[in-house]
Every structure is written in structure tokens, then in C-alpha cells.
Amino acid sequence: MYFLDALDAADRAFHQEVLAFLERELDPALAAADDDQRTFVADHHRGNAWLKKLRPRRWHAGHWPASAGGAGLSPVQNYLLLYALGYAGAPAPPPMGLIYVGPTIVRFGTPAQHETYLPPLLDGTDEWCQGFSEPGAGSDLAGLSTFAERRGDRYVINGSKIWTTDAHHANRIFVLLRTARENTRAAMSFLLVDMNTPGVSVRPIRMLSGDHEFNQVFFDNVEVSTACRLGEEGQGWEIARYLLEIERGSFVFGGRLRRRLEKLIERIRAANRLSPRIAAALAQLDCDLLAYESMEFRMGALGAGGAMRAASANLIKIEWTELLQRIDDLALETGDASMLFGPPDSAPDGGLPMAPALASCFNNLAATIYGGSNEIQRDLVMRALRQVWG
Numbered sequence: 001m002y003f004l005d006a007l008d009a010a011d012r013a014f015h016q017e018v019l020a021f022l023e024r025e026l027d028p029a030l031a032a033a034d035d036d037q038r039t040f041v042a043d044h045h046r047g048n049a050w051l052k053k054l055r056p057r058r059w060h061a062g063h064w065p066a067s068a069g070g071a072g073l074s075p076v077q078n079y080l081l082l083y084a085l086g087y088a089g090a091p092a093p094p095p096m097g098l099i100y101v102g103p104t105i106v107r108f109g110t111p112a113q114h115e116t117y118l119p120p121l122l123d124g125t126d127e128w129c130q131g132f133s134e135p136g137a138g139s140d141l142a143g144l145s146t147f148a149e150r151r152g153d154r155y156v157i158n159g160s161k162i163w164t165t166d167a168h169h170a171n172r173i174f175v176l177l178r179t180a181r182e183n184t185r186a187a188m189s190f191l192l193v194d195m196n197t198p199g200v201s202v203r204p205i206r207m208l209s210g211d212h213e214f215n216q217v218f219f220d221n222v223e224v225s226t227a228c229r230l231g232e233e234g235q236g237w238e239i240a241r242y243l244l245e246i247e248r249g250s251f252v253f254g255g256r257l258r259r260r261l262e263k264l265i266e267r268i269r270a271a272n273r274l275s276p277r278i279a280a281a282l283a284q285l286d287c288d289l290l291a292y293e294s295m296e297f298r299m300g301a302l303g304a305g306g307a308m309r310a311a312s313a314n315l316i317k318i319e320w321t322e323l324l325q326r327i328d329d330l331a332l333e334t335g336d337a338s339m340l341f342g343p344p345d346s347a348p349d350g351g352l353p354m355a356p357a358l359a360s361c362f363n364n365l366a367a368t369i370y371g372g373s374n375e376i377q378r379d380l381v382m383r384a385l386r387q388v389w390g
């Protein structure tokens with residue numbers, strides 16, 4: 001890691017502590033199982049098994065303040081932790097709870113909401129999913145139509161959310177919806193809903209590979225207390241933007257990408273496919289990844305200010321997703337048939353019989369779509385630059 005030289009003694013000692021922990025606690029078989037991950041998040045059981053190992057040190061919530069039950073790591077230490085986990089191939093548990101909504105509740109929640117939602121999230125009792133996208137509202141999120149009608153101290157919710165990752169595992173969902181009929185962002189609110197409330201139902205959406213990762217969630221006259229609203233009525237858009245900034249920019253992908261590139265180089269060498277053209281493509285990828293790591297460290301760990309703060313999240317999202325797909329393109333170009341096709345019975349629930357490596361590459365095609373497509377990210381970067389340039 002090129003940036004280790006820039007660390008002070010305390011951060012270097014912390015890094016050593018993380019490496020020693022990984023050496024001791026991360027079973028290489030657990031890591032290898034996720035190298036060809038077929039879905040956006042790690043396999044549910046492997047992810048939860050790994051969370052149990054992180055919990056005693058609070059490293060599953062490294063970026064949360066200590067007062068809220070997290071590890072209270074500095075941004076640099078949190079970066080070192082996440083880079084090392086990714087490089088070692090530790091399973092990436094679902095981010096919707098611990099990474100997205102947890103810090104959002106810390107920021108916008110009341111003391112009573114902190115008490116209700118944070119402890120069960122930290123100890124693994126609660127699993128969350130994200131209810132933003134709708135059949136008619138993806139990139140144009142402000143066009144969503146799920147509606148919560150106020151009746152005294154209750155809301156009655158009707159509508160549906162789509163592409164809801166892991167809704168079939170979750171017992172809670174955070175929902176961006178309308179609480180007023182006007183077609184403005186000020187009509188939106190942010191609710192924290194128990195999935196077991198009568199009227200909530202989950203319909204699976206199967207992927208081409210046969211895997212079940214996302215769902216459509218329906219709200220049919222779902223009655224909840226106004227106490228489950230995060231922030232004020234009409235503050236939903238601001239809260240969603242805060243959460244999306246975390247979603248797009250607070251991951252550290254450098255370590256995972258570096259591991260994927262090194263695994264690819266190993267595969268190419270073992271298959272004796274290192275032609276001059278492939279070597280040049282690998283060298284270019286290596287340089288571009290180094291540039292990405294440098295950007296990720298500067299923006300993610302050291303922090304960008306002003307108008308570029310949000311745009312840095314957009315830039316990070318564009319860069320890691322496109323690098324991932326370039327690594328995969330080269331993997332497919334240099335792979336043999338065994339990397340592509342699995343035995344006929346290898347796909348769950350009648351999906352296409354793909355080998356794990358191909359299913360993983362297909363899955364990574366979604367990376368430039370989820371969290372807001374890269375076209376939308378580019379548009380947001382352009383808007384931020386306009387502010388900076390005037």
C-alpha cells in the first residue's frame with residue numbers, strides 16, 4: 001500500500017493490529033468463497049459469520065461515533081481497516097443497516113430513536129433494507145409515488161418499492177415516500193418501518209443466474225406510528241441525500257479491486273495466457289488502480305471540502321465501478337470455458353448454468369447502475385464543478 005509511508009506512528013500501529021487480527025481470524029476458505037461473489041452483498045450466512053468476528057472490537061461499525069456504540073475510528077483508521085478487510089477478501093456484509101441507515105439515524109434521530117434502533121442494529125438482531133426505488137422512479141427518484149397519509153399520530157402507507165436488496169432477510173426497511181400531494185421534494189418524508197407490520201409483503205425477483213437477491217416490496221394500507229418518522233415531515237429528501245452520499249462514497253474499494261486484479265494476474269499466469277497485449281492491458285489497469293487508490297485515500301480518508309464533498313462520493317462511485325468492470329472484461333477475455341459454464345444443475349432455481357466466475361462478472365455489471373447509475377453520477381459531478389468554477 002503506497003500510502004503507508006504517509007502514516008503517523010499511531011496509524012501504522014493500528015494497521016498492524018488490523019493485519020494481525022485478519023491473520024488470526026479470517027479463515028482463507030471464507031475469503032476464497034467470496035472471490036467470485038454472485039450477488040451485490042456477501043452470502044447472508046458468511047456475512048453474518050464474519051460480523052460476529054468484528055463485533056467485539058466494534059469494527060463492524062468502525063465509522064460510527066463511540067457514543068453511539070461504534071468504534072469511533074478516525075477517517076484514516078477506518079480507511080485502513082476497510083482497505084485491509086477488502087484486500088484480505090473478508091465477506092462484505094449487507095451495508096443497508098450498519099453502513100447506510102445507522103449513521104443516518106445517529107445524525108437525524110431523536111434520543112428515543114437512537115435507543116430503539118441502534119442497539120439491535122449493532123448486535124445483529126435487526127437487519128435493514130432500503131426502500132428508495134420504485135417501478136416508476138429510479139434515476140428520477142424525486143418522481144416516487146409511495147404515499148403515507150397522516151391520520152392523527154399514525155400514517156397509512158400505500159405503494160411499492162422495487163429492487164429491494166435482501167428484503168427477504170430484513171425485518172426493517174427505511175422508506176423514502178410522500179407525505180403531501182404536491183409534486184415537490186418538500187413533500188417527502190423518511191420512515192423507519194417494521195417489515196412485520198400487517199400489509200407489508202415481499203415478492204422475490206429472480207436474477208438471470210437464478211439467485212435471489214432483490215425483491216419488490218408492497219405497502220397495502222400499512223399503518224405505522226408517526227414516531228417512526230426520521231427527522232421532520234418534509235425533510236425526507238435531505239435525509240435521503242445524506243444517506244446516498246454515504247452509499248456512494250463511504251466504501252473503500254481499493255483493497256477489493258487490488259485483490260481482484262492480483263487474482264486475475266495469477267489466473268492468467270497459471271493458464272499461460274500472458275501475451276504482450278494482455279501484459280500491457282494489465283499494466284494499464286495497475287496504473288489506473290493506483291491512481292484510484294490515491295484518489296480514494298485522499299477523498300475518503302483525508303476528506304474533500306465544500307462543493308466537492310458530495311462530488312467526491314460521485315467520483316469514487318464512478319471510478320471503482322468502472323475499474324471493476326474493466327478487470328472483469330479482461331478476466332472474460334482470458335478465461336477458458338471452465339470459467340464460463342457450470343454443470344447444468346449448478347444454477348439455483350432454474351437459472352442459467354454459469355460458472356461462479358461468470359455469474360460474478362455478470363453481477364458486477366449492476367455496479368454501474370445501483371446507488372444511482374454512473375450517468376447520473378457524472379451529471380452530479382458536473383453540477384458540483386459548476387459551483388466550484390462559478
Ligand SMILES: Cc1cc2nc3c(=O)[nH]c(=O)nc-3n(C[C@H](O)[C@H](O)[C@H](O)COP(=O)(O)OP(=O)(O)OC[C@H]3O[C@@H](n4cnc5c(N)ncnc54)[C@H](O)[C@@H]3O)c2cc1C
Nearest residue numbers: 130131132133138139163164165366369370371372373375
Ligand atoms: C443490484 C441492484 C441492487 C439494487 N438495490 C436497491 C435497493 O436495495 N434499494 C433501492 O431502493 N434501489 C435499489 N436498486 C435500484 C437502483 O438504485 C436503480 O436501479 C438505479 O437508481 C437506476 O434506476 P432505474 O433502474 O429505474 O433505471 P432508469 O432510471 O430507468 O435508467 C435507465 C437508464 O437511463 C439512464 N438515465 C436515466 N435518466 C438519465 C438522465 N437524466 N441523464 C442521463 N442518463 C439517464 C440511466 O443512467 C440508465 O442507464 C438496485 C439496483 C441494482 C441493479
